[in-house]
Amino acid sequence: MTIRPTSFALAAFAGFALLAACGSGDAPAASVDAETAALPLSNGMTAAETIDARQTHLKAVGKAFKTISDGLKESEPDMAALQAAAASVPAETATMADWFPDGSGPASGVKTDALPVIWEARADFDSKMADFTAAAATLDTAAQAGDIPAITEAFKATGATCKACHQTYRADD
């Protein structure tokens, strides 16, 4: 009794898998992907534009972080350079809340290290973003005050918020 429906379901699944396999390999499916990638998302940008913009901003944040990290290793850091780098982090990430709209994950067909779990655990992702924003603001305040021990502490705290997000939501980390 149970064998019949199971084998029917398996046959149906095999048929579906076959169709899916055909669809993903030929030209029409590729052009559907291209059309999907060109549709505006909730931030008014396409997936390709969204992903390119967030990667560009994050690259700049990574560079600023390297400047701060290198500076803190010196006995007499270049305070102006530290201050500029610390100030650039909140500036670069001011629009971060709009960087990960629905449709800007890997399913868009655009190359991205953002993992699909972002859109499955949105509340947690947003709270990681809020932790980062708060820490980066504290780091900027410490830098503008020129207080090296406070900068060092805030730098570590901010770095931990980068890592906390990356380890769950970014590929290759």
Ligand code: HEC
């Ligand atoms: C709320 C999550 C989150 C926080 C916080 C976060 N990141 Fe990321 N980061 C990501 C995701 C997701 C990607 C992958 C983006 C993509 O490929 O579309 C990424 C990518 C990057 C990249 C690679 C950009 C590229 O494509 O070249 C760098 C560098 C980076 N992050 C640095 C940082 C630093 C430094 C911090 C902290 C100061 C930080 N990030 C905080 C989620 C986050």
